Amino acid sequence: MKIQIVRPQYVDFIPRELDEGILYISTKFKTASHLCCCGCGTKIVTPLMPTEFSLKEIGGAVSLFPSIGNWNFPCQSHYWIKGGRVIVAPPMTQNEILRGRQYDDAQKAAYFSIPRVPWWAQFAAAIKAWLGIS
Numbered sequence: 001m002k003i004q005i006v007r008p009q010y011v012d013f014i015p016r017e018l019d020e021g022i023l024y025i026s027t028k029f030k031t032a033s034h035l036c037c038c039g040c041g042t043k044i045v046t047p048l049m050p051t052e053f054s055l056k057e058i059g060g061a062v063s064l065f066p067s068i069g070n071w072n073f074p075c076q077s078h079y080w081i082k083g084g085r086v087i088v089a090p091p092m093t094q095n096e097i098l099r100g101r102q103y104d105d106a107q108k109a110a111y112f113s114i115p116r117v118p119w120w121a122q123f124a125a126a127i128k129a130w131l132g133i134s
């Protein structure tokens with residue numbers, strides 16, 4: 001990997017031009033972006049959502065989970081960002097990529113099928129609790 005160290009930079013908006021080795025993090029828009037660590041210059045967007053990527057920062061060292069697999073880009077690079085370092089991950093076969101996608105889809109389906117209590121039911125429950133009726 002050309003880029004071996006990634007430093008976090010907190011921003012409101014992800015800038016149009018990115019610098020190599022910087023992970024731009026917008027907590028406001030729940031997304032992060034960086035230039036592909038192989039050096040190909042592709043802008044990699046990693047949404048920070050329960051079904052996408054999770055970000056951890058300890059003392060300026062960032063970690064992204066899961067690994068970054070750039071299957072949709074010519075470089076096909078695959079790496080982890082762990083503790084601010086870029087760790088090369090083994091290339092995946094087409095089958096593994098497919099299985100990974102199926103796993104992702106299953107996770108998303110599970111996440112989005114969690115029943116949500118509609119606002120009016122929450123409101124009614126709050127009123128009842130306030131009135132002491134349960």
Ligand SMILES: [Zn+2]
Pocket residue numbers: 036037038039040041042070073075076077
């Ligand atoms: Zn690349």
